[in-house]
Amino acid sequence: MTLTFAEAGEQDIPDLTRVMTRAFDDESRTYRGLDKGGPEGYDNGDFFRQWMLGYDETTGYTILLDGEVVGGLIVWIIPGGHNHLGAIFVDPAVQDRGIGTQAWQFVERTYPGAKSWRLETPAWSLKNHAFYERKCGFTKIDETDSPDGVMFVYRKIIHPD
Template sequence: MADLSFESFSEEDIPDMTEIMTRSFNCDSMMHLGKNGGPTGYDNGEFLRTWGLDPHSTQYKIVRNNQTIGGVILWINDKTNINTLGLIFLDPNLQDGGLGLEVWNKIESMYPNTVKWCTETPIYSRRNHHFYINKCGFHLIKIKDPKDYENGSYIFEKEMNK
């Protein structure tokens, strides 16, 4: 894709990013649950302020053709090289065309010393399961609260080949 870049975000970026994040999470939740929803604070900026501006996280706004189209929050551990993908979201109008995989591949290339990636996603989000397993090469390692369709989650890992 043309001009895809990752730029660190700040407080000034949160309103625009929250709008994109809200649409992205609502689209996924509506598809699978028939209602809007997401993690606490996803729709008012609280989530991005808490986790994206956390001094221990590494955060990026995803920019294409000079327009913010999504965001990523990572936790990078330089001691163990076991890193965590905390969040990735894209404008829902741009999903299902390979952009998510392009973003993920760029993340992997930015952190070549990673030995393992970890992430978590809701049980209900079958589209995310497909993305992480079939597109990105993650493996399901644990199910948290397997009987709770709305609040349970799948834990994924991806061992990196060196």
């Protein structure tokens, strides 16, 4: 099993969208009892066009297992080092193999100057909470309301100011 990461571009959007759709729909079925569910544009590529390609501060990556796209992530690199993890997802067919944890370790290695990382995830997404807290070392710091429902806000301090 060889896991690699590659910077993503427009050409990767179809593969990333297929994987994101499977991952988000699986979470929606598991925790909400709905067949489909995710942020706007998650299932047609618009999510990546907006959040991965739409801002200078963002960089997207494909997660490849033996050369096949099995996940992705988007990071926002903010001046001052207080960065944002915009998305991280792994195909349900290969979850629980440490791929998400290795993806987070890749982020930390790739951006060693980060002072902190922040992210938001739906309150109902229990597996995400366990992953961010237990596997990645994040701490829940807040709850916010969004059009998609209550979101939990997490933060991980790498280097205190």
